[in-house]
Structures are given as C-alpha cells and as structure tokens.
Amino acid sequence: MTPLLEVVNVDKSFGVKVVDAMSLQVNERDALGIVGPNGAGKTTLLNLIAGDLSCDRGSILIEGEDITRTSSDWRCRRGLARTAQIPRPFEGMTVFENVLVGAVFGAGVPMNEAQATPVAVEALERANLLAAANTRAGALPLLGRKRMELARALATRPKILLLDEIAGGLTEAEVLELVETIKAIGASGVTIVWIEHIVHALLAVVDRIMAMSFGTKIAEGDPAEVMASPEVQEVYLGVEPE
Amino acid sequence: MEWLNAVVQGIMLGGLFALFATGLSIAFGVMRFVNLAHGDLAILGAFVAVSVTSGLSLNPFVSLVVVVPIMLAAGYAMQLGVFNFTISADPLPSILVTFGLGVVIQNALLETYSADSRGLDVGSIEVESITLTDAIAIGWIPLITLAAAVAVLLGLQAMLSRTSLGRAFRAVSDDPATARLMGINDRNLYAVAMGIAFATVAIAGVFLGIRQSFGPTDGPAQLLYAFEAVVIGGLGSVWGTLVGGLLLGIAHGLGGQFEVSFGYGSGPLLGHLVFLAVLATKPTGLLGRRDA
Numbered sequence: 001m002t003p004l005l006e007v008v009n010v011d012k013s014f015g016v017k018v019v020d021a022m023s024l025q026v027n028e029r030d031a032l033g034i035v036g037p038n039g040a041g042k043t044t045l046l047n048l049i050a051g052d053l054s055c056d057r058g059s060i061l062i063e064g065e066d067i068t069r070t071s072s073d074w075r076c077r078r079g080l081a082r083t084a085q086i087p088r089p090f091e092g093m094t095v096f097e098n099v100l101v102g103a104v105f106g107a108g109v110p111m112n113e114a115q116a117t118p119v120a121v122e123a124l125e126r127a128n129l130l131a132a133a134n135t136r137a138g139a140l141p142l143l144g145r146k147r148m149e150l151a152r153a154l155a156t157r158p159k160i161l162l163l164d165e166i167a168g169g170l171t172e173a174e175v176l177e178l179v180e181t182i183k184a185i186g187a188s189g190v191t192i193v194w195i196e197h198i199v200h201a202l203l204a205v206v207d208r209i210m211a212m213s214f215g216t217k218i219a220e221g222d223p224a225e226v227m228a229s230p231e232v233q234e235v236y237l238g239v240e241p242e
Numbered sequence: 243m244e245w246l247n248a249v250v251q252g253i254m255l256g257g258l259f260a261l262f263a264t265g266l267s268i269a270f271g272v273m274r275f276v277n278l279a280h281g282d283l284a285i286l287g288a289f290v291a292v293s294v295t296s297g298l299s300l301n302p303f304v305s306l307v308v309v310v311p312i313m314l315a316a317g318y319a320m321q322l323g324v325f326n327f328t329i330s331a332d333p334l335p336s337i338l339v340t341f342g343l344g345v346v347i348q349n350a351l352l353e354t355y356s357a358d359s360r361g362l363d364v365g366s367i368e369v370e371s372i373t374l375t376d377a378i379a380i381g382w383i384p385l386i387t388l389a390a391a392v393a394v395l396l397g398l399q400a401m402l403s404r405t406s407l408g409r410a411f412r413a414v415s416d417d418p419a420t421a422r423l424m425g426i427n428d429r430n431l432y433a434v435a436m437g438i439a440f441a442t443v444a445i446a447g448v449f450l451g452i453r454q455s456f457g458p459t460d461g462p463a464q465l466l467y468a469f470e471a472v473v474i475g476g477l478g479s480v481w482g483t484l485v486g487g488l489l490l491g492i493a494h495g496l497g498g499q500f501e502v503s504f505g506y507g508s509g510p511l512l513g514h515l516v517f518l519a520v521l522a523t524k525p526t527g528l529l530g531r532r533d534a
Contacts, residue, residue, distance in 0.1 A: 052419060076425035084423075090416045093409065101413050104406045106425030113406050156425055 002064040004028045004191055005160055010048060010058030018044045020215035022058070026160065031192040033202040033223065036212035037235060042195045043085060045212070046162050049193070050082040051075040062159075077108035081158035085165045087145035091138030095148055098137050099123050099155045106156025120155050126188070127151035128181050143174045150181065154190075161185065163194040167201045179204045199227065243377040248495040250378055256491020257388025258453065261446035262464055263471035263483045264394055265439030271478030272411050272435040273329060275336050279344035280443055281465030285458065286347050287313055287444030288451035292360050302362035302452055309448060310441045317440025321433040329432065344461060351458035362451035387449045391487065394442055399480045411435065415478070470517040476530025485528055489516060
C-alpha cells in the first residue's frame with residue numbers, strides 16, 4: 001500500500017542542520033505523535049511537510065505524488081492542513097469568516113460561498129466552536145483560538161491534519177476537552193500528525209510515536225515503548241542512562 | 243458665498259483625487275506594495291482612451307468599456323510577470339521597480355504620442371453645469387467624476403466586506419503565510435488586486451483627460467496628489483481614501499481663494515500643508531489602521 005504521506009531523507013539547515021536525513025511514513029488513518037526536546041526540529045519538520053519551508057534535500061510525497069517543490073497553498077488544496085503553535089487568526093474577521101476562508105479556498109475544487117457555508121458550519125461543529133461563530137476572532141480566549149485553528153484546518157477538508165503543540169498553554173481541563181475533540185476528528189477518518197509536549201494528551205490519541213533529537217529520529221513505534229526507551233528517557237526527559 | 247463655492251468646487255475636485263488614490267490604496271492595503279508608477283499609469287490610461295476614442299470613434303465615457311478591461315489585464319499581467327518578484331518584507335525593490343516602470347511608461351508615451359498635449363472631448367457637456375444659486379454652479383463633468391469615485395469606492399467596500407474574494411484580500415493583507423495554509427494562492431490574488439488597481443487608475447486617467455489637457459510626463463504630479471489623499475485618509479482604508487481625496491480637494495479649493503495674493507500655486511500649496519499637518523499629527527491618517 002502506498003503511504004498517505006511520505007518524508008524521504010529530508011534535510012533542512014539554517015546554518016546548522018535542524019532536520020537531518022529524516023524519513024517518515026504515515027498511512028491513511030494513522031495517528032502519529034512526534035515528541036522531542038525544544039529545538040529538536042519538530043516544528044521545522046512540520047513546516048517542511050506543509051510547505052512553509054522548502055527542503056534542502058530529500059522529498060515529500062502525498063499518495064505517492066512528489067510534492068517537494070509545490071507551494072503551501074497548493075499542498076493545502078491537495079489535502080494537507082496544519083494548525084500553528086501560536087494561533088494566528090485573521091483578527092478583523094469573525095470566527096465564521098475565518099473558517100469560511102478555509103472552506104472556500106482550501107478544498108481544491110472551486111466553491112462559492114453558498115456551497116462552502118455548510119462545510120464551514122460542519123468544521124465549526126467538529127471543532128466544538130459553533131457557539132462562538134459570530135465572535136470577532138481577535139476576541140477569542142486561548143482555547144477558542146486553538147479550536148479555531150482546528151476548525152479552519154478542518155474546513156479545508158484535509159486528508160492529513162498536522163497539529164503543532166495545539167494543547168500547549170491550556171489548563172489541564174482544557175487539554176482533556178481538546179483531546180476528546182481531536183479523538184473524534186481522528187475517528188472520522190482524518191489522518192493525524194501531532195507534535196506535542198504534553199505526553200498524556202498525545203498518548204490518549206496517537207497509535208505511534210516518533211521521537212526526535214537534533215533533527216534526527218531516535219525512536220519510533222508503539223507509544224509506551226518509545227516513551228520508555230533509554231534513548232528517549234535520556235534526551236527528552238533528561239534521565240541519564242545507567 | 244464665494245467661500246462656500248470654493249468648498250463645493252473643492253469637493254468635486256476631491257472626487258478625482260479619490261479616484262486617483264483608490265488604486266494606490268488597494269495595492270498598499272492588500273500587499274503593502276508602493277507603486278511609484280501610479281500617476282504614469284493614469285496618464286497611460288488616458289492615452290489608451292485617446293487611441294480608443296479616435297480608432298473606434300467612441301465617446302470617451304463609452305471608451306471606458308474598452309480601456310478598463312485593457313488596463314485590468316495589464317495590471318494582472320504586470321503583477322504576475324514583474325511585481326510579484328519584488329514583494330518581500332523590504333519595500334525597496336518594489337519602489338525601485340515601479341520608479342523604473344514610470345520612466346519607461348513616460349518615454350514609451352513620448353515615442354508613441356509625441357510630447358503634444360491631448361484632451362478627451364466629450365462634447366458640450368464639458369461646459370454645462372447645474373446652477374444651485376447665483377454664486378454656485380456645479381459642472382456636470384466634476385459631478386460625474388465625484389459620482390464615479392463614490393461608486394467605485396462603494397463597490398470596492400462591498401466586495402471587500404461581503405464576497406469570498408474580499409475575504410481572501412483581507413486574509414492575505416492580515417497574514418499571507420496563514421492565508422496560504424488556507425489554500426489561498428496569494429500571488430494570483432495579488433495579480434487580481436493589481437488588475438483592479440490599474441482599472442481604477444485608468445478610470446481616473448480618463449476623467450482627468452476629460453477635465454483638462456494632459457501630456458506624457460504629467461504622471462508624477464498626479465502621483466503626488468494620490469499619495470497625499472491616501473496618507474490624509476489613512477493607508478489601506480477604503481473610506482479613508484474617499485475622505486482623504488475630498489479633504490485634499492477642499493484644501494485645493496479654499497487655497498485657490500488666495501490666488502490673487504499668492505499666485506496660481508496657492509491651491510496645491512494649501513493641499514500640501516494639510517497633508518503635512520496630518521502626517522505630523524496623525525501619521526496613520528484620519529481613518530487609518532493602526533498596523534499600517
């Protein structure tokens with residue numbers, strides 16, 4: 001079976017190598033978690049996949065199709081969506097308008113507003129944000145902004161959803177709420193790649209974890225096994241090997 | 243009464259300024275693009291109208307049906323082919339490239355049309371007017387110009403606030419990287435914006451040509467007034483552009499009252515002073531956005 005998303009031997013350097021010979025395969029309906037200490041290159045990897053950054057070497061494929069040289073808006077229409085670590089709403093617009101932009105332009109098929117409106121409403125429902133639809137986006141609290149990032153991404157009807165520390169900065173209760181939302185999104189058939197520091201949130205959703213350090217993969221596999229492995233304990237949790 | 247008349251005539255002139263400023267405001271509002279060739283593009287639009295009116299023997303007003311689509315297409319192509327390569331956080335490349343484009347347009351017009359002054363003839367309506375009182379009469383041409391400016395700006399505002407295209411413009415203006423993640427092809431959108439900017443400045447150029455005679459090198463002076471109107475009203479604000487144009491027009495009208503003592507430059511002089519006063523006290527313009 002062709003993997004839905006494939007990262008093949010990708011390098012990215014900003015003077016120092018931030019992503020180094022990274023390879024990764026994600027199959028349809030997978031939920032992959034990515035962990036690693038700050039500066040491990042996780043967000044850079046996500047930016048490379050989403051097309052915000054271009055690879056120095058290697059390639060990125062969706063359903064076997066090489067998309068390494070395509071722009072981020074093209075990749076969005078091709079089925080990739082990402083949320084930003086620090087939410088970036090279009091502040092002057094309402095929440096609904098924000099999501100409508102994604103619905104109209106992100107689907108990959110020309111769509112007028114009448115056709116896009118139900119898509120936007122559904123995305124808001126799935127992100128559990130319908131009640132705030134007419135709020136000005138700039139006025140949302142943090143959890144609302146995170147949910148709006150989710151809703152906007154869902155409105156583009158992605159095959160793969162890339163989440164960048166979406167639980168970061170939330171209270172414990174908010175994290176649990178958001179985990180339920182993300183679980184439901186995964187269950188609806190969307191493939192998830194999720195970078196997160198809050199491990200218990202990640203463990204509640206993902207079925208595989210990849211651990212990164214200094215731009216390279218140090219472990220990948222069953223979440224519990226990866227988190228318990230000596231390599232991860234050492235670099236990620238700061239436990240010295242005995 | 244004489245003063246009131248000066249204000250009324252100033253408002254009419256302000257309509258033309260607002261029309262000039264619209265395209266500049268669009269390009270800056272959507273993609274922070276400063277177009278120094280804007281005045282020359284207005285003159286180019288007027289010369290295209292000269293060719294269309296003589297070639298197809300059309301009334302200059304009717305020629306807009308041909309001139310506007312030509313300039314729209316030119317703006318679209320210019321953005322895709324040239325301007326998009328200058329867009330970055332640094333405004334200098336766009337300023338240099340459009341400065342060069344202005345020089346190219348002026349010289350191309352000189353080669354094609356010679357240095358003679360031209361005018362666009364719309365017949366007797368040019369001198370007809372509506373008499374309000376003994377002291378105040380409004381010319382039809384200035385009135386039509388003002389109406390056109392208001393119509394263009396109203397249409398623009400409706401497009402920006404109600405349509406998907408307008409929402410996409412607001413999205414890329416706010417945050418182009420995030421807009422791309424929503425599937426918006428920003429480069430193509432910039433081309434659409436520049437097409438609209440060229441189209442509106444072509445309308446302004448044709449109205450200028452109907453109002454007064456013009457030559458190939460008249461662009462920079464028009465650019466100056468357009469800039470002043472945009473800065474007075476506020477960068478990137480549709481209503482600001484209208485307010486800025488009208489205020490600048492009123493300043494020209496009132497300043498004109500001092501012609502006897504200060505000479506013919508007194509109108510533009512007061513306009514420049516109003517511009518300076520706004521720039522000094524409220525640099526974001528009267529209705530400007532804080533981030534602009």
